Amino acid sequence: MAKVTIDDKIIEVPDGTTILNAARMIGGDVVPPAMCYYSKLKGSGGKCRTCLVEVAAGSEKDPRPMPKLVASCSTNVMDGMVVKNKTSEKVMDARKGVVEYLLMNHPLDCPVCDQAGECNLQDLGYEHGLQKTRYEFERRTFEVQDIGDNIKLHMNRCILCYRCVYTADQITEGRVHGVMGRGDHAEISTYITKAIDNDFSGNIIDVCPVGALTDKTFRFKSRVWFTRPMLAHRNCDKCCGKTTVWLSGDDVLRVTGRKDQNGEVEEFICNTCRFDKKSLADWSIEGPSHIDKHSVISQNHYELPSDNIKRLK
Amino acid sequence: MGRKLLLEHAKVPGIRHIDTYIQHGGYRSVHKALKTMTPDEVVEEVKKSGLRGRGGAGFPTGMKWSFLAKPEGIPRYLVCNADESEPGTFKDRYLMEYLPHLLIEGMITSSYALGANTSYIYIRGEYRWVYTILVEAIAEAYAKGYLGKNILGSGFNFDLYVQPGGGAYICGEETALLESLEGKRGNPRMKPPFPAIKGLWQSPTVVNNVETIAAVVPIVNEGGDEYAKIGIGKSTGTKLISACGNIKNSGVYEIDLGLPVDEFLNSDEYCGGVANGKRLKAVIPGGSSVPIVPAGLFYKNIKGEDRLMSYESLSDGGFASGTMMGSGGFIVYDEDQCIVRNTWNLARFYNHESCGQCSPCREGTGWLVKVLDKIEHGKGATMADIDLLWDIQRRIEGNTICPLGDAAAWPVAAAIRHFRDEFEWHIKNPQLAQSKNYGLVKETVYQTV
Numbered sequence: 001m002a003k004v005t006i007d008d009k010i011i012e013v014p015d016g017t018t019i020l021n022a023a024r025m026i027g028g029d030v031v032p033p034a035m036c037y038y039s040k041l042k043g044s045g046g047k048c049r050t051c052l053v054e055v056a057a058g059s060e061k062d063p064r065p066m067p068k069l070v071a072s073c074s075t076n077v078m079d080g081m082v083v084k085n086k087t088s089e090k091v092m093d094a095r096k097g098v099v100e101y102l103l104m105n106h107p108l109d110c111p112v113c114d115q116a117g118e119c120n121l122q123d124l125g126y127e128h129g130l131q132k133t134r135y136e137f138e139r140r141t142f143e144v145q146d147i148g149d150n151i152k153l154h155m156n157r158c159i160l161c162y163r164c165v166y167t168a169d170q171i172t173e174g175r176v177h178g179v180m181g182r183g184d185h186a187e188i189s190t191y192i193t194k195a196i197d198n199d200f201s202g203n204i205i206d207v208c209p210v211g212a213l214t215d216k217t218f219r220f221k222s223r224v225w226f227t228r229p230m231l232a233h234r235n236c237d238k239c240c241g242k243t244t245v246w247l248s249g250d251d252v253l254r255v256t257g258r259k260d261q262n263g264e265v266e267e268f269i270c271n272t273c274r275f276d277k278k279s280l281a282d283w284s285i286e287g288p289s290h291i292d293k294h295s296v297i298s299q300n301h302y303e304l305p306s307d308n309i310k311r312l313k
Numbered sequence: 314m315g316r317k318l319l320l321e322h323a324k325v326p327g328i329r330h331i332d333t334y335i336q337h338g339g340y341r342s343v344h345k346a347l348k349t350m351t352p353d354e355v356v357e358e359v360k361k362s363g364l365r366g367r368g369g370a371g372f373p374t375g376m377k378w379s380f381l382a383k384p385e386g387i388p389r390y391l392v393c394n395a396d397e398s399e400p401g402t403f404k405d406r407y408l409m410e411y412l413p414h415l416l417i418e419g420m421i422t423s424s425y426a427l428g429a430n431t432s433y434i435y436i437r438g439e440y441r442w443v444y445t446i447l448v449e450a451i452a453e454a455y456a457k458g459y460l461g462k463n464i465l466g467s468g469f470n471f472d473l474y475v476q477p478g479g480g481a482y483i484c485g486e487e488t489a490l491l492e493s494l495e496g497k498r499g500n501p502r503m504k505p506p507f508p509a510i511k512g513l514w515q516s517p518t519v520v521n522n523v524e525t526i527a528a529v530v531p532i533v534n535e536g537g538d539e540y541a542k543i544g545i546g547k548s549t550g551t552k553l554i555s556a557c558g559n560i561k562n563s564g565v566y567e568i569d570l571g572l573p574v575d576e577f578l579n580s581d582e583y584c585g586g587v588a589n590g591k592r593l594k595a596v597i598p599g600g601s602s603v604p605i606v607p608a609g610l611f612y613k614n615i616k617g618e619d620r621l622m623s624y625e626s627l628s629d630g631g632f633a634s635g636t637m638m639g640s641g642g643f644i645v646y647d648e649d650q651c652i653v654r655n656t657w658n659l660a661r662f663y664n665h666e667s668c669g670q671c672s673p674c675r676e677g678t679g680w681l682v683k684v685l686d687k688i689e690h691g692k693g694a695t696m697a698d699i700d701l702l703w704d705i706q707r708r709i710e711g712n713t714i715c716p717l718g719d720a721a722a723w724p725v726a727a728a729i730r731h732f733r734d735e736f737e738w739h740i741k742n743p744q745l746a747q748s749k750n751y752g753l754v755k756e757t758v759y760q761t762v
């Protein structure tokens with residue numbers, strides 16, 4: 001076990017836990033934002049740099065501070081480590097920089113983006129962004145592309161977190177999905193149009209932190225905050241069948257995986273559940289879904305299951 | 314007179330071929346190491362020599378070698394980094410082109426020391442003809458029994474391969490290189506784990522620069538202690554410097570570390586001074602990533618002491634007034650050169666070469682180019698743009714996965730730090746700056762320091 005202090009809060013965690021996961025165990029304000037790390041995706045993390053933290057003391061044995069900020073998602077805790085997240089000016093400054101970089105080429109087309117209201121980048125921009133952009137040049141643009149029948153890729157909105165790439169790596173044999181080009185002209189490769197012909201391809205929509213990958217069956221149906229998410233399940237021979245269905249009246253507007261408090265899906269679901277089961281009769285409804293903080297719905301009237309109320313205290 | 318441990322026979326006709334190379338004392342280190350030394354004894358000599366990595370970072374080679382994990386039953390690898398793509402650096406090319414067998418000899422001896430039975434030379438894609446030279450030389454070495462099974466009857470089996478890259482600077486970063494060598498996209502890996510624990514195909518791996526590996530040959534031949542006598546302080550041995558820019562004699566030189574910079578730049582044995590009777594404006598002494606320094610700070614450090622061509626002396630004063638030895642890509646600017654234009658040009662390079670994995674480097678390098686372009690080409694820049702540049706580079710530096718981000722930030726930071734007046738002049742005189750250069754105003758300022 002390792003005892004670690006994050007923003008003056010102390011927690012004991014198993015050896016080999018990352019700083020980010022230790023912070024998530026504490027919860028609340030000490031958790032750094034993570035735009036690329038996804039605990040269910042092997043190899044993810046390290047790229048977006050939003051989770052940078054300051055290590056003020058390396059460990060009990062070697063209490064020297066680390067010279068550079070480190071990516072909390074890919075740095076393991078040491079016994080006696082002291083980490084600063086929100087309490088570090090250096091971190092807040094660097095994070096502000098990262099947000100500015102991420103927004104620089106982002107189209108800011110939130111009014112017509114299906115992700116609006118549950119977008120990690122919106123939250124991040126709101127929390128750390130500048131009031132005004134200092135970037136005055138033309139933004140890079142790409143054509144919108146279809147990935148199969150049900151998924152749209154808006155490369156303009158992509159922040160190159162690589163989560164969808166790792167999802168594809170995980171659900172398919174061999175390498176079928178990747179990134180083409182380098183630097184600021186890199187793009188998610190679209191030979192996935194053919195390649196991700198897989199029953200679980202729809203999960204790339206759920207892991208995408210922004211509106212780059214969206215569900216075509218839900219396109220422009222409704223703003224998410226006008227829908228009611230309900231936990232639901234069905235007997236599925238391909239996946240766990242446990243989902244969240246997003247209702248408007250009695251219409252199922254979309255189906256997604258169930259997300260936990262970190263905004264990550266609990267389990268991947270299959271394309272049949274996601275794209276084809278759009279009738280209330282397909283589902284057994286368990287009740288209102290508890291909504292993680294990454295959704296505007298959590299801000300108002302929605303009733304929460306009791307275990308969640310405890311968590312929020 | 315500088316001695317030559319590496320390049321002594323570079324210009325001997327036919328030295329590319331193994332017979333001539335052997336006639337001039339080649340492959341002695343293989344005989345010596347394989348027949349009279351244990352692998353650990355070779356590592357010990359390298360430690361004693363004080364050799365530091367010649368790829369840029371200057372990390373002690375013996376120490377790096379001793380970090381190599383040696384789990385039972387798992388192969389280990391030595392990978393030679395011949396990706397040499399840093400603007401201003403062309404010493405490895407010279408060495409491989411003229412003395413391919415020196416590198417091969419170093420690879421055999423070093424691999425023996427590390428217990429690697431298979432090793433790779435990863436060579437920059439654009440060095441196509443050098444690749445061919447190496448392939449031919451390797452075939453000769455196999456034919457002579459220096460490569461293959463049971464070399465010189467020692468029981469040591471060793472295979473050596475050359476792999477050309479696709480022409481990406483980022484594949485010179487050691488973990489991107491390993492990814493590329495494995496046939497993947499050349500994205501740097503997250504560290505830890507370091508290559509010494511999990512490198513090529515997840516096996517323990519040492520990555521060394523061409524010159525580092527070549528230097529193992531004289532170290533084994535003459536002994537580590539002898540090697541360590543050359544140089545000054547922790548900068549031991551000889552170093553290859555590729556000199557270019559506004560000098561009389563550009564080319565690759567082998568110098569004893571510790572040579573005064575004045576002598577290197579101005580003596581006829583080396584660069585022969587600034588060309589065409591012009592005055593010196595600035596120098597980038599270690600490849601384009603290291604900070605540019607104005608003439609005054611180049612010759613003398615901030616304390617007024619003469620600077621030497623050594624790791625410590627060049628970095629004396631930190632980034633505020635010093636620079637770095639880097640890879641030894643020595644670039645000289647005379648009074649007619651425009652620092653803003655140069656900075657813009659370098660920024661374009663790093664932007665083009667960023668792998669795009671991490672946001673500060675991917676986005677920041679592009680932004681730097683655009684702002685610099687605006688200043689350089691008189692497109693309505695304001696003084697606030699200089700501060701913006703500073704902010705952008707500051708938030709890239711130290712916040713990225715690999716040091717390419719730092720390499721992109723440092724040239725911009727150093728240019729603003731030392732030549733801010735030139736940026737301001739560009740902004741105030743956008744028209745004039747299109748037809749005329751700022752020239753040299755700095756010189757006197759620093760001589761009084």
Ligand SMILES: Cc1cc2nc3c(=O)[nH]c(=O)nc-3n(C[C@H](O)[C@H](O)[C@H](O)COP(=O)(O)O)c2cc1C
Nearest residue numbers: 366367368394396397398485486487521522525716
């Ligand atoms: C962007 C980047 C490019 C690099 N390019 C090279 C290169 O072309 N050749 C090289 O030897 N080292 C290069 N390096 C340094 C290597 O990562 C590594 O440190 C070096 O090969 C180690 O060898 P050494 O210890 O013998 O110097 C580069 C590093 C970075 C970050």
Ligand code: SF4
Nearest residue numbers: 668670671674713715
């Ligand atoms: S710093 Fe640049 S080159 Fe290095 S990993 Fe990040 S994006 Fe790639």
Ligand code: FES
Nearest residue numbers: 036046048049073
């Ligand atoms: S979440 Fe750690 S770098 Fe992206």
